[in-house]
Each structure stands twice: as structure tokens, then as C-alpha cells.
Amino acid sequence: MSHLNRKVSNVDVLVLGGGAAGFAAALAARRNGCSVTLIESQNCIGGSRTATGVDTFYGFYTPGDSPRRIVGGIPWEVANRLVEVNGCFERPNTYGAGTGITYDVEKLKVIYESMLIEAGVTLLYHTYASVVEMEDGTIKGVAIANKGGLTTIYAKYYIDATGDGDIAARAGAPFELGSPEELQSLTTIFFMANVDVDKAKMTSHKALAKLMKEANQSGQYNLPREDGSWHATPNPGVIQTNMVRVTGVDATDPFALTMAEIEGRKQTQEYVRFLNNCVPGYENAFLVSTSQHIGVRETRRIRGAYTLTEEDVVQGAKFDDAIACCGAPVEDHYAGSGTRWAYVQGDGVYHIPFRSLVPQKVSNLLVAGRCLSATHGAQASARNSAQCMAMGQAVGTASALACKTNSNISELDIFQLKNLLLEQGVIL
Ligand SMILES: Cc1cc2nc3c(=O)[nH]c(=O)nc-3n(C[C@H](O)[C@H](O)[C@H](O)COP(=O)(O)OP(=O)(O)OC[C@H]3O[C@@H](n4cnc5c(N)ncnc54)[C@H](O)[C@@H]3O)c2cc1C
Incomplete structure (x- = not known):
């Protein structure tokens, strides 16, 4: 068979990118009954959490003197798996980002892989998602490139968890990308x-x-x-x-x-x-x-049905279509030698709405993680790893619901989605 443009049989959900968000998205979609393939360009699951060596989960707890845990579900299951293998400890954060969970990166890699394999997700490493095949605002297939050549995978629903919004951008979804000077700085851990x-x-x-x-x-x-x-x-x-x-x-x-x-x-x-x-x-x-990959904090922010703003973050905004909570401050590593911080007021928690994960103009695509629809300032808070996993769980579950009902993402019953998330341990 030619190594150019091989066709692969359909899957229900194709997840592009296996960072914190892609991991949880694939797991949630699979656990909710879909066949799932996960494409990852590196050699492990975790992205920034493993390949980049960023070894502390923030966002599970609100900062301050009386921390509250505001993230459950799959992310909390991961934290508990780390505890089981004596692979982490909690520590207070000197800057006030809240209690962190510092872990052994190698143990996390194995935990992420085990959870996906136990659930039956098909993993494909050393593989780049590249060209998108479109028809009338719907993704038909995504071409992937690896040692086997070029292959197109066809799915009913696609989840862009590449961090950079590669697939959403190529599918024609609008996005924001600051100039190089405006983007947050990169760090080799x-x-x-x-x-x-x-x-x-x-x-x-x-x-x-x-x-x-x-x-x-x-x-x-x-x-x-x-x-x-x-x-x-x-x-x-x-x-x-x-x-x-x-x-x-x-x-x-x-x-x-x-x-x-x-x-x-x-x-x-x-x-x-x-x-x-x-x-x-x-x-x-x-x-x-x-780190095997330099740490990238910010690139494309996909423009979704709603764009989360820094005002929403700081004012502790609540939304009817909430799929995750966040109490992490804005932590803006702007160019220069400093970092800008802004804290969530009120009860110290804001909601991430489902609409900020629904890209405009593409009917069968969801995004999760640091490429969500948010302004520069809001992304500097919502990009925390516990929230990226929570967003992943939400879009994985949403795509499974859409699959069951054979519906467009925009037609999803949000209350049904929220109920399912609550049943599966998510804190809203
Ligand atoms: C230096 C640094 C320090 C940080 N510190 C903290 C901290 O202490 N605590 C905290 O909670 N958060 C921290 N963060 C933020 C947090 O780690 C990230 O925002 C979050 O992990 C992003 O997850 P993600 O899944 O959205 O993206 P990523 O982690 O970027 O994952 C994207 C994945 O997709 C893969 N990929 C990309 N493009 C393609 C493609 N075309 N085809 C196939 N695969 C692809 C990548 O290899 C990667 O594995 C930090 C981030 C950085 C960079």
C-alpha cells in the first residue's frame, strides 16, 4: 500500500494532542461509550505536565488562607493515583497561586498512559495532526503524519487539544494570536x-x-x-x-x-x-x-461562542453553562523580567463556560486547554493544569453525548451535559 494518503476506518472521536486537556478529553469520551483515537506528536501523554517538566498541578484549590478544592472528576482521580504510588506531595505556593500538587513526572507519564489504556483509548505517538479535510463547515477527516507516512483519520467529532489550536485554525475557525511581543514568554524547565x-x-x-x-x-x-x-x-x-x-x-x-x-x-x-x-x-x-519541549504558555486562542475575559476572571463571573470552576489568579509572564498577578474577587471562584470551548464556524469540533476562547488576561488564569484537565473532561463528555444523540455540538442539551459531569465527580 502507498504511504501517501492511506485511509483509516472511522472512529467516533478523534483527539488531537495528548496534553492535560487531550488526556482527559480522550478518557471522558471513551468512558462515555465512544471509540477514541488520541494523536500525540511527542512520546508521552501530558504535554506541558510531563514533556515540559512542569511538575506542579495548580488550580485544584483556591488560593488564600482557607483553600477550597474546586476541581474533582478525572483530574482529581489523577491526583489520587499519584498519591497511591507515593508520587506527589502538596505544597503551599509562595506567590499565592494556591496549594500546588508537586509530583514525579515519570510516574505521571505512566499513570496517564495506564488510565487511557485501561479505558481502551487507541494511542498514537510520534504523530503530527496536519491537514484538515473540510466540507460545508464540517471536518471530514484529519491527515496525520508519522513514520508510516500520511494517513487520514475520519471521525464524527474532533477535539483540538493541541494547545496551539492547530486543527481549529486549519479548519477555518477564527482565532486570536498576539504579536510575538504580546505573547507570554516561554520557559525551558x-x-x-x-x-x-x-x-x-x-x-x-x-x-x-x-x-x-x-x-x-x-x-x-x-x-x-x-x-x-x-x-x-x-x-x-x-x-x-x-x-x-x-x-x-x-x-x-x-x-x-x-x-x-x-x-x-x-x-x-x-x-x-x-x-x-x-x-x-x-x-x-x-x-x-x-525539558524535552520548551514550555509554551500562550499561542492561538480560538474564538468561540463566548470569549472569557479578564473582567470575568477577576469578578468571579458565573455562567449557566459552567463546565469547570477556577480560582487561580491571572499569572501573566509578559516580556521583560516580571510577572503580573491579578486575583479572583468575591467568593474567589469563576466559571469556565462550555461556550468558550465551542469554536465558531466549525460544526463538529471542540477545543480544550490553553487554546480556549479567552482574552490574553483570562487565558493567563484558565490555563492552569487542573482546569485544562477539567475542560478536557467536559468536551470529551460533550462529544460522547453528541455521538449518542447524533446531534450537532451547538444543539447539545447543556443541562444534560452538566448533570452527566456532576454524576462523574465534576465540581460545578
Ligand atoms: C513553563 C510553564 C510553567 C507552568 N507552570 C504551571 C504550574 O506550575 N501549574 C499549573 O497548573 N500550570 C502551569 N502551567 C500551565 C499548564 O501547564 C498548561 O497551560 C497546561 O498544561 C496546558 O495543557 P494543554 O493540554 O492545553 O496543552 P499542552 O500541555 O501544550 O499539550 C498539547 C499537546 O498537544 C501536542 N501537540 C501539539 N500540536 C500537535 C499536533 N499538531 N499534532 C499532534 N500533537 C500535537 C503536544 O505535543 C502536547 O503534548 C505552566 C506552563 C508552562 C509552559
Whole structure:
């Protein structure tokens, strides 16, 4: 058979991208009775949560003195699986993003895979979703590229969980994409081992920032971000950092993304040199790994039936078609050396509406995760990982409902969807 344009038999739901959102979407659609194939360009499930090395779930709890858990369902099941394998711990966040759940990335990879395989999702790694075949505003098929050549997969419903909204954009759904200067910065996460963690903890976050500033002022170091952070991991002597800052990059531009990977690794060497030489506790530490994919916070935000705004976030807006709750603050890693924070007022919680996951102009497509329909400021809150998984569960369940009733996404009975989500442990 030719390796060009092979046709593959239909599935009910095709999920493009296996990050936090795609994982939960595939699992929910499968558990609700659909046949599901999940396409992932890398070699594991998790996206930013694993391949990028971001090892702390935020968004499960509201920030502040009396944290409330506001995310249940599949995301909470994942957290419990991590507890079962002694793979995580809870920690208060110094910036006030709320209680985080820090985990062992390798254990999470296995948990994500096990849950999908147990449910019967078909996984395809090392595979890029590329060209979209359209007919009258409906996706007919998506061509995928991998070692087997080009193949088209046909499905009834499609879920774009690529983070970048690749499929929605190619299907002709409108989207917003800031200029490279407006987009949030990228970060190469790195892990160091042999750190004297107790000693390192004696340098406060403020004191570390001062050391970074002094190092830059000495002319001997070039650290683009002076408020970077680090934290202990479940593995003794191993720490994870969020220090590197690569700005002015549109990560949907493959050339710019390549340069960002190169710049991120270069900066990593500089931060490691700084930590080794200037920060007590790091004298004998060494770099163990950089993330296999640079961390991308923001690219396309698909324009949906509703666009979540920063005002909605800060005012704690509630919606009739709520599919998830969020209490995480706006955390805007804008270009430059700082980060802008804005907190949710009122009862500290806002809703993510289902309409922000329904792209305009394409009838059988849903999106989930960081490419949801939101303004720049709102996305800087809703992109937290617990919410991305919650959005995934919502769209996976919605596509299963649409499948059962053979209906268009826009015709879905929202109250039926909400009831099903509530039955399946979702907190609304
Ligand atoms: C540096 C950094 C630090 C962060 N810190 C935190 C934190 O501490 N706590 C927190 O809760 N959140 C944090 N976040 C945010 C959070 O991790 C992400 O917003 C969230 O995980 C995004 O999930 P997603 O599934 O929408 O997208 P992604 O994680 O980007 O997943 C998308 C997946 O799709 C795949 N893909 C992309 N295009 C294609 C294609 N065309 N074909 C096939 N596959 C494709 C990718 O390989 C990837 O696996 C951080 C993010 C970054 C970048």
C-alpha cells in the first residue's frame, strides 16, 4: 500500500494532542461509550505536565488562607493515583497561586498512559495532526503524519487539544494570536540533582532575586529573568526550576520555536552556572535534564461562542453553562523580567463556560486547554493544569453525548451535559 494518503476506518472521536486537556478529553469520551483515537506528536501523554517538566498541578484549590478544592472528576482521580504510588506531595505556593500538587513526572507519564489504556483509548505517538479535510463547515477527516507516512483519520467529532489550536485554525475557525511581543514568554524547565535542599531553602525567594540582580550587575552573568523560582521535588536532592525566560516568540512559527529551544538551553547553562557559584546549597549540584519541549504558555486562542475575559476572571463571573470552576489568579509572564498577578474577587471562584470551548464556524469540533476562547488576561488564569484537565473532561463528555444523540455540538442539551459531569465527580 502507498504511504501517501492511506485511509483509516472511522472512529467516533478523534483527539488531537495528548496534553492535560487531550488526556482527559480522550478518557471522558471513551468512558462515555465512544471509540477514541488520541494523536500525540511527542512520546508521552501530558504535554506541558510531563514533556515540559512542569511538575506542579495548580488550580485544584483556591488560593488564600482557607483553600477550597474546586476541581474533582478525572483530574482529581489523577491526583489520587499519584498519591497511591507515593508520587506527589502538596505544597503551599509562595506567590499565592494556591496549594500546588508537586509530583514525579515519570510516574505521571505512566499513570496517564495506564488510565487511557485501561479505558481502551487507541494511542498514537510520534504523530503530527496536519491537514484538515473540510466540507460545508464540517471536518471530514484529519491527515496525520508519522513514520508510516500520511494517513487520514475520519471521525464524527474532533477535539483540538493541541494547545496551539492547530486543527481549529486549519479548519477555518477564527482565532486570536498576539504579536510575538504580546505573547507570554516561554520557559525551558530544568532539573538539578545533588542540591543541599535544606541549605538552599535558607535563601528566600526575595534574597534569590537580589542575588540574580547582583549577578547581572557584576557583568559576569546574563540572567534574563530576576524573579525565577525553584522547588523541591519528591526525589531527594533533586529540584525543579522555573527561571529561563525566552520572549518575543510565536511558538506556532516552527523557525521561531526552534530558536527558542536553542535559546532556552543556552540560558539554562547560565542559570546553572549562577546557582553553582552564587547560591548556597548548589555548590555540588549538577544539571540532570532540560525539558524535552520548551514550555509554551500562550499561542492561538480560538474564538468561540463566548470569549472569557479578564473582567470575568477577576469578578468571579458565573455562567449557566459552567463546565469547570477556577480560582487561580491571572499569572501573566509578559516580556521583560516580571510577572503580573491579578486575583479572583468575591467568593474567589469563576466559571469556565462550555461556550468558550465551542469554536465558531466549525460544526463538529471542540477545543480544550490553553487554546480556549479567552482574552490574553483570562487565558493567563484558565490555563492552569487542573482546569485544562477539567475542560478536557467536559468536551470529551460533550462529544460522547453528541455521538449518542447524533446531534450537532451547538444543539447539545447543556443541562444534560452538566448533570452527566456532576454524576462523574465534576465540581460545578
Ligand atoms: C513553563 C510553564 C510553567 C507552568 N507552570 C504551571 C504550574 O506550575 N501549574 C499549573 O497548573 N500550570 C502551569 N502551567 C500551565 C499548564 O501547564 C498548561 O497551560 C497546561 O498544561 C496546558 O495543557 P494543554 O493540554 O492545553 O496543552 P499542552 O500541555 O501544550 O499539550 C498539547 C499537546 O498537544 C501536542 N501537540 C501539539 N500540536 C500537535 C499536533 N499538531 N499534532 C499532534 N500533537 C500535537 C503536544 O505535543 C502536547 O503534548 C505552566 C506552563 C508552562 C509552559
